[in-house]
Amino acid sequence: MDTKDxxxxxxxxxxxxxxxxxxxxxxxxxxxxxxxxxxxxxxxxMVLNMGPQHPATHGVLRLVLQLNGELIEKAKLDIGYLHRGxxxxxxxxxxQEFMPYTDRMDYLSPYSNNVAFCTAVEKIANVEVPERAHYxxxxxxxxxxxSSHLLWLGTMVQxxxxxxxxxxxxxxxxxxxxxxxxxxxxxxxxSHSRIGGVANDLTxxxxxxxxxxxxxxxxxxxxxxxxxxxxxxxxxxxxxxGVLKTEDALDYGATGPTLRGAGYAYDIRDxxxxxxxxxxxxxxxxxxEGDNLARYYVRMEEMQESIRILRQCLDKLPKGPVRADNAxxxxxxxxxxxxxxxxMIHDFMMTDTGICPPEGSESYHAIEAPKGELGFFxxxxxxxHPWRLGIRSPSFANLQVLENILDGEMVADTVIMIGGxxxxxxxxxx
Amino acid sequence: xxxxxxxxxxPVIDGLSENYPDKVIEVYQSSGDTFVRxxxxxxxxxCKYLKEEHHFIYLADILGxxxxxxxxxxxxxxxxxxxxxxxRLFVKxxxxxxxPEVESLTSLWTSANWLERQTHxxxxxxxxNHPDLRRIYMPEDFEYYPLRKEFPLLGIPGSIELPSSTPDxx
Amino acid sequence: xxxxxxLSEGYLTTKVxxxxxxxRSNAAWPMPMGLACCAIEMMSFAxxxxxxxxxxxxxxxxxxxxxxxxIVAGWVNYKMSHAIRRIWxxxxxxxxxxxxxxxxxxxxxxxxxxxVQGCDNFLPVDAYVSGCPPRPDALIHALMKIQxxxxxxxxxxxxx
Numbered sequence: 001m002d003t004k005d006x007x008x009x010x011x012x013x014x015x016x017x018x019x020x021x022x023x024x025x026x027x028x029x030x031x032x033x034x035x036x037x038x039x040x041x042x043x044x045x046m047v048l049n050m051g052p053q054h055p056a057t058h059g060v061l062r063l064v065l066q067l068n069g070e071l072i073e074k075a076k077l078d079i080g081y082l083h084r085g086x087x088x089x090x091x092x093x094x095x096q097e098f099m100p101y102t103d104r105m106d107y108l109s110p111y112s113n114n115v116a117f118c119t120a121v122e123k124i125a126n127v128e129v130p131e132r133a134h135y136x137x138x139x140x141x142x143x144x145x146x147s148s149h150l151l152w153l154g155t156m157v158q159x160x161x162x163x164x165x166x167x168x169x170x171x172x173x174x175x176x177x178x179x180x181x182x183x184x185x186x187x188x189x190x191s192h193s194r195i196g197g198v199a200n201d202l203t204x205x206x207x208x209x210x211x212x213x214x215x216x217x218x219x220x221x222x223x224x225x226x227x228x229x230x231x232x233x234x235x236x237x238x239x240x241x242g243v244l245k246t247e248d249a250l251d252y253g254a255t256g257p258t259l260r261g262a263g264y265a266y267d268i269r270d271x272x273x274x275x276x277x278x279x280x281x282x283x284x285x286x287x288x289e290g291d292n293l294a295r296y297y298v299r300m301e302e303m304q305e306s307i308r309i310l311r312q313c314l315d316k317l318p319k320g321p322v323r324a325d326n327a328x329x330x331x332x333x334x335x336x337x338x339x340x341x342x343x344m345i346h347d348f349m350m351t352d353t354g355i356c357p358p359e360g361s362e363s364y365h366a367i368e369a370p371k372g373e374l375g376f377f378x379x380x381x382x383x384x385h386p387w388r389l390g391i392r393s394p395s396f397a398n399l400q401v402l403e404n405i406l407d408g409e410m411v412a413d414t415v416i417m418i419g420g421x422x423x424x425x426x427x428x429x430x
Numbered sequence: 431x432x433x434x435x436x437x438x439x440x441p442v443i444d445g446l447s448e449n450y451p452d453k454v455i456e457v458y459q460s461s462g463d464t465f466v467r468x469x470x471x472x473x474x475x476x477c478k479y480l481k482e483e484h485h486f487i488y489l490a491d492i493l494g495x496x497x498x499x500x501x502x503x504x505x506x507x508x509x510x511x512x513x514x515x516x517x518r519l520f521v522k523x524x525x526x527x528x529x530p531e532v533e534s535l536t537s538l539w540t541s542a543n544w545l546e547r548q549t550h551x552x553x554x555x556x557x558x559n560h561p562d563l564r565r566i567y568m569p570e571d572f573e574y575y576p577l578r579k580e581f582p583l584l585g586i587p588g589s590i591e592l593p594s595s596t597p598d599x600x
Numbered sequence: 601x602x603x604x605x606x607l608s609e610g611y612l613t614t615k616v617x618x619x620x621x622x623x624r625s626n627a628a629w630p631m632p633m634g635l636a637c638c639a640i641e642m643m644s645f646a647x648x649x650x651x652x653x654x655x656x657x658x659x660x661x662x663x664x665x666x667x668x669x670x671i672v673a674g675w676v677n678y679k680m681s682h683a684i685r686r687i688w689x690x691x692x693x694x695x696x697x698x699x700x701x702x703x704x705x706x707x708x709x710x711x712x713x714x715x716v717q718g719c720d721n722f723l724p725v726d727a728y729v730s731g732c733p734p735r736p737d738a739l740i741h742a743l744m745k746i747q748x749x750x751x752x753x754x755x756x757x758x759x760x
Contacts, residue, residue, distance in 0.1 A: 014591065082636060084715050189637060375490070
């Protein structure tokens, strides 16, 4: 296929230069290993565009595949269809004002993103968080992890063909939404974490609901295992598909369950514990095969470990305040704001200027989001607005892995592989 | 300068200062993280040394930043992780405004491919010897570099086209 | 329908209108343009608790040729806006559009270079749903408003 042929194939109606450079890059990929044969009488080679709007691409992901019959010879991913410039917005907002934007990044587990941002700011500004807030954050993070993995399970199995799974996992997710509704007032993008702690305490109602969920969920998980673990069709669709070899995993930059399914037990909760994860016991599920089935097992076991962590957190939940008392670093409680002058002034100053980390300081803090390592890099210039907020998003890294492992697979497995890698476009296209 | 390095990070810094004394400009710590600023032309050899000798086999992130000074305006920060010793190190280079160029790390880590494309898209940093340097978030037709400090938050009107509000008649 | 041409709004036309509108409003098959967080609430809207199937939106047809209601859920990027417009153009008449959430209606909290400040800059929107993300109940309310809108249309005249 020469360039003249390419210009005839691509007839862009908008963003001409973009489409042409994308198709040119597809052609240039792997040119050294490609056998240049110009004879193609049956026209088996074609360039397929799985466009940004597609039922199974988990958001707006675009894949351009060069096919030889049913086999994918090379693939290129085009992301950026959900890019907003969150890093640019962060430079114009105070740290607390930025909290809702973090919710909308990995929108399947917003609580984890909140905690990631709060812990990063607390690290650079040196804020002490009370014990109870740590445990409440852990409870929220683990519930968000279960919620994210349930959605992954529902959509991946639906893409594989078993449509009713979607309904069952969503029924469970509604229970988690009810818990979040009780804690923070919103179903999922709650922004419950505040810098210095959490916004409000858990009511006894909420704790009862969480206990109820923790008692009933393992039974549901067992039901899902019974359905899928011995299912011939599920095995055939997932075994040996999208293999990420162990020696390539770190090189390609995989993170989260994708990396743990390929053999490396790299989990930030274990590597650099935050939020009292060093005081609860849990295991890190790892598999060696690196195919989609391994990623499935890793995520199912992670849900079980999350239930285990939740049980321990509920037992160990200490009494005490839920936010730091320092007025320069955390919002005062509403009682103080309404009934004392200093409280009102501090509330005003926190909203207007916000917390000011020392000038010239920079720091990086990562947490283990359900998708992988989510990290915030903050550079401060002494004011309440960050100078630079860099976000290390796990889905970006995992999508790069997807681009590298798609070559050589069947086109029907594309959907399963995207589901197995589990990207969230709001996270990768910040 | 007082550096409180952990016992596993100390030999790394010592090794760097011994083997590349003129390339390492400064080593400092901020909020518990260790940053090493190096010369622009030495980034491949120092990263290769860190990868092979000190087991920093995982490249977590490549970030760009705009210091907005008249000299050496841009910086590129590499976030390296060593799984064996359980530590993280940040390597920085400072680039000038006129023609910000730095050698690409795709020969060491394949994951540097997209990360460098992201830095190129947002700041305009040119990565020499990169296999596929295109924009990743904005379309290729976009002519500006959004994360530079002089680019306005609301964008430049007319810099990117919107579809028409009447149907395509063809 | 040649006879109807000469009759403008008579008894027969209004009766046929009512029948056609009743059929259309109770079978508004949505085409979900699920982009971001609102898409998750849209999935909850289709899920068992807030069932959309009981309102007639039985299947979420991801093909534009087979649907008549487009729900734009999530912020619209400049890069994505062209794709959305092409899909809208591919949908056959009659079609309606719901802008779900603050981001699709006006750009929402994302006031920056990448986001189109409201999808009504390039799409004719029929119902706006506020919220970030709106509860599935709010989306059901919007669907019911669209159904009311369909019931008051002059369908027969529209087709000829």
